[in-house]
Amino acid sequence: MQISFTVNGTRQDMELDPRVTLLDALRDHLGLTGSKKGCDHGQCGACTVLVEGRRVNACLSLAAMHEGEEITTIEGIAQTSPDTAATLQQAMIDYDGMQCGYCTPGQVCSAVGMLSEAREGWPSHVTEDLDAPLELTRDELTERMSGNLCRCGCYPGIVKAIRTASEARTSDSEAA
Template sequence: MQSPGALEISRRDLLVASAATVTVASTASLSHSQTNAPAASQSTKVSFTVNGERRELQLDNRTTLLDALREHLHLTGTKKGCDHGQCGACTVLIDGRRVNACLTLAAMHEGEGITTIEGLGQPGSLHPMQAAFVEHDGFQCGYCTPGQICSSVAMLEEMKVNIPSHATGDLLAPAEVTPAEIRERMSGNICRCGAYSNIVQAITEVAGRKA
């Protein structure tokens, strides 16, 4: 299935080359930094790697990593569900560890390596976790899904290195990928459509395949 968005854009006559939207924040600030006007928005230059590609941005200091990805790099696979660290829809991987991108400012990630859902796989070459979510119907509306998938990929890595959870019985024994462990560790990712039962099956399958 083709994305309706992609379909729409291809119908357009693109007369002008792609505008550099990443500069919007800084130019906007400059245009207002005149005498008697309030201080311009403070901005910072930051560079990091996103899905293996080096990106450099001049960003308002208040810009979250989430909005840097969505509004400046147009990587909208990472979702804004609450903007308050309550839902997990914005989960991305920073140097392999899962992070709520809405709870961290972009300027804090100089030189780091960020992986978003777009970096895990794409239609036609899905990451095993993406394929398992399709196979087990681990989603419905799809809005929490990128966060669930990023979170579950990092979560299995956490278990490999024996990071314990509230559900871990024996802190000295190797962590086991049980449904109870998965449910505990994935509880920061809310799915209001209620696909939890299917998501646990998808993650269990991937964990088994890797083992």
């Protein structure tokens, strides 16, 4: 079937079998190999991309489901969320938020999406007060990022990097 969507700001028109996952379309048909195929069951988060700004496990989503939508992969994250992505990527380096790097693209895409959700006030399962301003505590961050696994155990650095990006974003919006 013919499918069209925008990936990292560029319209893509492809002829695909309707059973092709979004992950396979990105990796095998468009050559965007930053998103990883980890478990291929939606359990590890290595394949996380943003679809219309929301986090999606690309291994569980059929490409045909995204006709006409905007998809952002790790290769395009800097152009769609330049301030957050740059701060987050630098913080991942500064705080050793990666070791082997396999999960890093999914972690970064998920964190950018999660920070956007948090700015919009979306609650999580551990949000205590739905009427109070959202505070990204350690419990909030770990709950919100629980769909992304790191086999190397770099969670302290990942959490510190996300917190740093969140604080930088908050400081920037308060200064404006």
